[in-house]
Amino acid sequence: MTKTPYVLIVEDDEWLAQQHQRMLEAAGIRSEYVAHALAAIDAIDAVRPDALVLDVLLAGPNAFTLLHELQSHSDLAGIPVIFCTNSADELTPEDVALYGVRYILDKTTMLPGDLVACVKKVLP
Amino acid sequence: MQGSKGQSEIRQDGLPFGDLSLLVTAAHELKAPLSLVRQLSLSLESSGLSASERDRLVHQITLTSERALRLTTDLTRATRLEDSLFDLEPVNPQQICEEVAHELRPLYAARGREIRVVSRYRPVLAVANKDLLRRIMLNFGDNALHYGESEHPVELHTRLYDGGTKIRMGVRDYGPAVPADVWRRLQSHIGTDTQLLHARPQSSGLGLYVAGQFASVMDGQIGATRHRDGATFYVDLSASTQLSLL
Numbered sequence: 001m002t003k004t005p006y007v008l009i010v011e012d013d014e015w016l017a018q019q020h021q022r023m024l025e026a027a028g029i030r031s032e033y034v035a036h037a038l039a040a041i042d043a044i045d046a047v048r049p050d051a052l053v054l055d056v057l058l059a060g061p062n063a064f065t066l067l068h069e070l071q072s073h074s075d076l077a078g079i080p081v082i083f084c085t086n087s088a089d090e091l092t093p094e095d096v097a098l099y100g101v102r103y104i105l106d107k108t109t110m111l112p113g114d115l116v117a118c119v120k121k122v123l124p
Numbered sequence: 125m126q127g128s129k130g131q132s133e134i135r136q137d138g139l140p141f142g143d144l145s146l147l148v149t150a151a152h153e154l155k156a157p158l159s160l161v162r163q164l165s166l167s168l169e170s171s172g173l174s175a176s177e178r179d180r181l182v183h184q185i186t187l188t189s190e191r192a193l194r195l196t197t198d199l200t201r202a203t204r205l206e207d208s209l210f211d212l213e214p215v216n217p218q219q220i221c222e223e224v225a226h227e228l229r230p231l232y233a234a235r236g237r238e239i240r241v242v243s244r245y246r247p248v249l250a251v252a253n254k255d256l257l258r259r260i261m262l263n264f265g266d267n268a269l270h271y272g273e274s275e276h277p278v279e280l281h282t283r284l285y286d287g288g289t290k291i292r293m294g295v296r297d298y299g300p301a302v303p304a305d306v307w308r309r310l311q312s313h314i315g316t317d318t319q320l321l322h323a324r325p326q327s328s329g330l331g332l333y334v335a336g337q338f339a340s341v342m343d344g345q346i347g348a349t350r351h352r353d354g355a356t357f358y359v360d361l362s363a364s365t366q367l368s369l370l
Contacts, residue, residue, distance in 0.1 A: 012270060013156070013160060013270075014235060014236070015160060015164065015184050015188075015235075016160055016163060019163055019164065019167050022167070026172070059270065059271055059299065086152075086155045086156055086159055107155075107159040107160075107163070108155055108158070108159045108162070110163075111166065112163070112166050112167060112170060
């Protein structure tokens with residue numbers, strides 16, 4: 001039986017997180033969202049996601065703190081990450097590739113289908 | 125009575141800091157609500173939405189736009205402080221808190237949050253400009269919205285201190301503690317710089333800067349207290365002696 005892919009969304013704007021979740025679920029991708037990095041670590045401990053959709057600036061520890069933590073665990077370091085941020089113009093794919101970031105989506109220009117397209121590309 | 129005119133940081137052309145940092149910060153801060161409005165609008169175009177979902181999205185767009193507009197209105201006002209005189213008068217802080225809570229309550233409710241006024245027993249009056257004071261508290265309330273646990277309301281409160289000569293009006297939130305190093309940076313810049321508080325990305329550094337400018341016009345100042353479970357942003361003002369003379 002094929003396992004339904006599961007994506008964890010880390011986004012501190014609940015309304016935007018709900019939009020992401022709606023898009024993913026319409027595409028048959030199960031997802032949950034959490035608001036900050038500490039909650040993300042708990043969620044990842046509970047269920048290892050197939051991909052992570054991650055805002056960069058978060059309340060408390062930011063996305064890079066979370067990624068450092070994931071990189072320190074061999075079983076979690078390989079989780080593909082998609083950045084979804086308003087700060088996309090301050091990041092380059094080369095800078096963040098080491099953290100497992102496969103795509104950078106710019107919230108100011110992305111279209112609703114972009115997130116689903118990126119997630120589908122990184123799913124195993 | 126009138127508040128002191130202008131601030132030393134404001135240039136004649138109205139740009140604080142003598143450079144473009146305010147504009148850059150304003151542009152950066154408006155990105156978040158604008159991109160959210162855009163995403164919500166795009167979602168409205170998609171098929172398969174129920175009537176209630178559409179209503180919810182429209183409501184979210186309205187509230188997000190209003191928050192962004194509050195910031196732009198404050199910004200406009202802050203850059204015109206040089207040219208303006210602001211009447212100071214005895215103002216009831218409790219009433220301001222009630223008005224601010226009333227104005228923010230729909231936004232809080234839509235986010236599943238609650239805002240409330242902590243009642244006080246002894247009436248106090250502050251020497252302030254009512255509109256500027258209201259804008260300061262709206263700023264604090266906007267900032268507090270995104271931090272804290274949904275089951276714990278954000279609280280607006282007023283108290284006397286310094287032997288009853290000063291009034292502190294604060295907005296207390298309950299949420300993840302801000303790291304100590306970030307807090308130290310905030311404390312050294314609060315109200316004088318537009319830097320974002322990175323551990324609270326949806327906080328408005330610009331909003332705090334503007335609040336600091338407004339407070340200064342009323343011979344007051346803003347500040348913040350870090351708690352183990354959140355923070356209080358406050359404005360200190362002189363207490364009016366009017367009531368004590370009665």
